[in-house]
Amino acid sequence: MNSLIIFVLLIALMLTGMPISISLGLTVLTFLFTMTNVPIESVALKLFTGIEKFEIMAIPFFILAGNFLTHGGVARRMIRFATAMVGHWHGGLGLAGVVACALFAAISGSSPATVIAIGSILMPAMINAGFPKRFGAGIITTSGALGILIPPSIVMVMYAVATNTSVGALFLAGVMPGLVLATMLGLTTWWRARKNNYPRLPTASWRERFLAFKDSFWGLFLIVVVMGGIYTGIFTPTEAAAMAAVYAFIVAVFVYKDLSLKKVPKVLLDSANMSAMLLYIITNAVLFSFIMANENIPQHLAQWLLDMGFGSVIFLLAVNLLLLMAGNVMEPSSIVLIMAPILFPVASKLGIDPVHFGIMMTVNMEVGMCHPPVGLNLYVASGITKMGITELTVAVWPWLLTMLVFLVLVTYWPPLSLWLPHAFGMI
Amino acid sequence: MLKMLDHLEEWLIGLLMAAATLLIFVAVVHRYLSGIPWPALQDALLQINLSWAQELCIYMFVWMAKFGAAYGVRTGIHVGVDVLINRLSPARRKYFILFGLLAGALFTGTVAALGAHFVWAIGHTEQTSADLELPMWMVYLAIPCGSSLMCFRFLQVAASFLKTGNLPHHDHGHVEGIEDPVDIAPYNLDDNLHPHTNGKGGAK
Amino acid sequence: DQPIIIKFSHVVAVDTPKGKAAVYFKRLAEEKTKGRVRVEVYPNSQLYKDKEELEALQLGSVQMLAPSLAKFGPLGAKEFEVFDLPYLFDDYAALHRVTEGAIGQGLLKKLDSKGIVGLAFWDNGFKQMSANKPLHMPADFRGLKLRIQSSKVLDAQMRALGATPQVMAFSEVYQALQTGVVDGTENPASNFYTQKMHEVQKYLILSDHGYLGYAVIVNKQFWEELPPDIRAQLQDAMKDATRYANAIAAVENSTALEAVRKSGKTQVIVLMPEEKKAWKKALIKVHQDSGSRVGKDLLQSIYKETGFNPAKL
Numbered sequence A: 001m002n003s004l005i006i007f008v009l010l011i012a013l014m015l016t017g018m019p020i021s022i023s024l025g026l027t028v029l030t031f032l033f034t035m036t037n038v039p040i041e042s043v044a045l046k047l048f049t050g051i052e053k054f055e056i057m058a059i060p061f062f063i064l065a066g067n068f069l070t071h072g073g074v075a076r077r078m079i080r081f082a083t084a085m086v087g088h089w090h091g092g093l094g095l096a097g098v099v100a101c102a103l104f105a106a107i108s109g110s111s112p113a114t115v116i117a118i119g120s121i122l123m124p125a126m127i128n129a130g131f132p133k134r135f136g137a138g139i140i141t142t143s144g145a146l147g148i149l150i151p152p153s154i155v156m157v158m159y160a161v162a163t164n165t166s167v168g169a170l171f172l173a174g175v176m177p178g179l180v181l182a183t184m185l186g187l188t189t190w191w192r193a194r195k196n197n198y199p200r201l202p203t204a205s206w207r208e209r210f211l212a213f214k215d216s217f218w219g220l221f222l223i224v225v226v227m228g229g230i231y232t233g234i235f236t237p238t239e240a241a242a243m244a245a246v247y248a249f250i251v252a253v254f255v256y257k258d259l260s261l262k263k264v265p266k267v268l269l270d271s272a273n274m275s276a277m278l279l280y281i282i283t284n285a286v287l288f289s290f291i292m293a294n295e296n297i298p299q300h301l302a303q304w305l306l307d308m309g310f311g312s313v314i315f316l317l318a319v320n321l322l323l324l325m326a327g328n329v330m331e332p333s334s335i336v337l338i339m340a341p342i343l344f345p346v347a348s349k350l351g352i353d354p355v356h357f358g359i360m361m362t363v364n365m366e367v368g369m370c371h372p373p374v375g376l377n378l379y380v381a382s383g384i385t386k387m388g389i390t391e392l393t394v395a396v397w398p399w400l401l402t403m404l405v406f407l408v409l410v411t412y413w414p415p416l417s418l419w420l421p422h423a424f425g426m427i
Numbered sequence B: 001m002l003k004m005l006d007h008l009e010e011w012l013i014g015l016l017m018a019a020a021t022l023l024i025f026v027a028v029v030h031r032y033l034s035g036i037p038w039p040a041l042q043d044a045l046l047q048i049n050l051s052w053a054q055e056l057c058i059y060m061f062v063w064m065a066k067f068g069a070a071y072g073v074r075t076g077i078h079v080g081v082d083v084l085i086n087r088l089s090p091a092r093r094k095y096f097i098l099f100g101l102l103a104g105a106l107f108t109g110t111v112a113a114l115g116a117h118f119v120w121a122i123g124h125t126e127q128t129s130a131d132l133e134l135p136m137w138m139v140y141l142a143i144p145c146g147s148s149l150m151c152f153r154f155l156q157v158a159a160s161f162l163k164t165g166n167l168p169h170h171d172h173g174h175v176e177g178i179e180d181p182v183d184i185a186p187y188n189l190d191d192n193l194h195p196h197t198n199g200k201g202g203a204k
Numbered sequence C: 001d002q003p004i005i006i007k008f009s010h011v012v013a014v015d016t017p018k019g020k021a022a023v024y025f026k027r028l029a030e031e032k033t034k035g036r037v038r039v040e041v042y043p044n045s046q047l048y049k050d051k052e053e054l055e056a057l058q059l060g061s062v063q064m065l066a067p068s069l070a071k072f073g074p075l076g077a078k079e080f081e082v083f084d085l086p087y088l089f090d091d092y093a094a095l096h097r098v099t100e101g102a103i104g105q106g107l108l109k110k111l112d113s114k115g116i117v118g119l120a121f122w123d124n125g126f127k128q129m130s131a132n133k134p135l136h137m138p139a140d141f142r143g144l145k146l147r148i149q150s151s152k153v154l155d156a157q158m159r160a161l162g163a164t165p166q167v168m169a170f171s172e173v174y175q176a177l178q179t180g181v182v183d184g185t186e187n188p189a190s191n192f193y194t195q196k197m198h199e200v201q202k203y204l205i206l207s208d209h210g211y212l213g214y215a216v217i218v219n220k221q222f223w224e225e226l227p228p229d230i231r232a233q234l235q236d237a238m239k240d241a242t243r244y245a246n247a248i249a250a251v252e253n254s255t256a257l258e259a260v261r262k263s264g265k266t267q268v269i270v271l272m273p274e275e276k277k278a279w280k281k282a283l284i285k286v287h288q289d290s291g292s293r294v295g296k297d298l299l300q301s302i303y304k305e306t307g308f309n310p311a312k313l
């Protein structure tokens, strides 16, 4: 009964359009005031301690690093490199876009940031080269979603925080699925381009390829810094994020010089702004999951599902549907932070690996970002291409369908996610 | 006066962001170098105690988050489920927007009061943080201060919305995209995560 | 009528010594009070995390906790940091003379002014050092990065050995050891084994250099408002639970040590008497430096109780 009241209140408040963080907080306050004898001061305590955890600090660090990269000319050089490597195949620039997104995803923790970084440079180039706008928009919107699947990933940090899973293991688990999805999106691009006979670029010489590689080296090297640094034990994932921010700052300001020192305070402020928004959702979500734990809701849900005799196959199907539905109205961090604490105990009772479950949630979030009415990637792409949302929705469907096929693969074939972390002895 | 508060807020969160990053950078470099067996350097480095770096970083980010959340109200960055209300007529939508802003003020105001009470209680104990041994009431002061400022920002935005009908985030100028491509702020578009104040935007 | 509910929250898994003892106490308490008290155990930081549980107890959000002794220093009871001092107790007998005697009672009394009543001390065990190289003499520690939990005394202990202490959450330790972010750590054998650290550490050194324990505490106001007969029954239950907790901790530590040996992945090193003496000599500095923090009188009275004489090293 109590759980019903909590959820009805939360959903009602959310639908009025107030910030999600506020609706979470108000639900908890109302509930505490009227239905429990939990002292109300614990709200103030939880609002502080909710983010008093070093692992969470990876989020502001990765956002800062991402902003330096976006402003720092790294994306431009990665696109040049990708174009030199795959531009001569069917799909040309489009295929290069998929590769560039995958590369940028390996240094950025956010999907919309990947769409902006690659899309804002690639889209004009593709239109100039004679590609239909729709084709480019479809590629960028969906390939940009790789930003949260290929490590580093802010969404994975959120999941790790909500479920006490290891960030390092999740990052490693995202590598194979990320590469597979990038390949599948590339194949879709290649197939569409061949069917419609879209332009291809002349084959680049090896010298050109080498030059493009050399020019983009400092950006690409960040992949080595982050992943290499974590897995050779120089630093923890959180520290890696701080190192990435400093590295990206140096590359943007002193190596590529695409960002002037004068603009650095603005980058800091923008990063603080977005980090604070996400951290505010986290604190309120922690507060909310505290109330649920206090009422034993996840345990009851788990017990109920077990009593009903649902196996993991049905459960995973239901989770996917639930998450895809949530993806219609909410953005990924809120979904993960609200849903993971509820679903996770059930998943672990059913014997589902926490890392596999996290990767599956992440892929769900990717899909959600690419379709309306709420889809951050879609809106960012719309900002870049000046296309309406309806037109964009039509444009993304071949790639979105590919992503859904991939979601089924990730859900029901755990080794895809778990093989690499097992091989490294991480889990 | 208000301008000064705005600037102070911006400076504070920007500085905290930069300082925390540098701090962890230095701590990691220090730890790495002090593991290398170069006798003279190692001796010098082992003398330096940076055990407090993590704790300070956490506290700086918590303060950044609390004041940044207030700044976020001013820039309209907080995301909501706006799909439904964006489909309403502007006249009706107005009430929901106003309701949301006042709800924000109610929540943050309540938290500010609870937080002040909590800080007061902690202030009468001898609790300190584990590494820096800062008095905990000073650390927790972020809650009442940040939350009061946030409450004030919600009221400020509500007042200006009543007067002008505009919300802070609807700054379409920078979606001019291609020329200055990187200035598109995600979470700052007509994305159904924020209420539309005019007819334009996502839900077509 | 409605039973009195005690929310007992802790931050470790159900199958650890503390987790088992909490469940044992729940059963005893409910039996002895004939159901007038219901104890709800919340393991695994479900309700409150390490850093917030003490404040939550003081606020009355939760009634019973068993935090590790290192947590009381930040609360303002610096005396509790004495338990972090290396080589303060030679064995369990010496330790229990302190915790179950007048000194232990005196320490628990110090919590009164914080709105807390201390009921008992529960053992986790003596700590062993672990690393990827054999640590025989203090000189072997030079430049190593060793994980500790946040504590001034432990920080000073690692520095006294020439190592760099690194504060790190328990949940991160396995991976940090696996990748080499830190080179080693200190743990009672049972924690070492249940966290699978034998998979990522080459050597476990039986140093017994420090003690890890918990204090079971309740919110003072809640405790004093209980009917006297119930309070007595709960105290009775706590006495039995403490005996159970300490016994099970000792058993788990020795079976864990056997399991580590059997796994063949970690070599167990027994220190020679002169090696152990060298460790003690290097670490006695911590007693001297931290003496004023924890209180010289307290330290002297413990020395007297256990018969330890730092001058004889």
Ligand code: NA
Pocket (backbone or CB within 6 Å): A104, A105, A106, A107, A108, A109, A110, A146, A147, A148, A149, A150, A151, A152, A153
């Ligand atoms: Na990424």
Ligand code: NA
Pocket (backbone or CB within 6 Å): A327, A328, A329, A367, A368, A369, A370, A371, A372, A373, A374, A375
């Ligand atoms: Na969506």
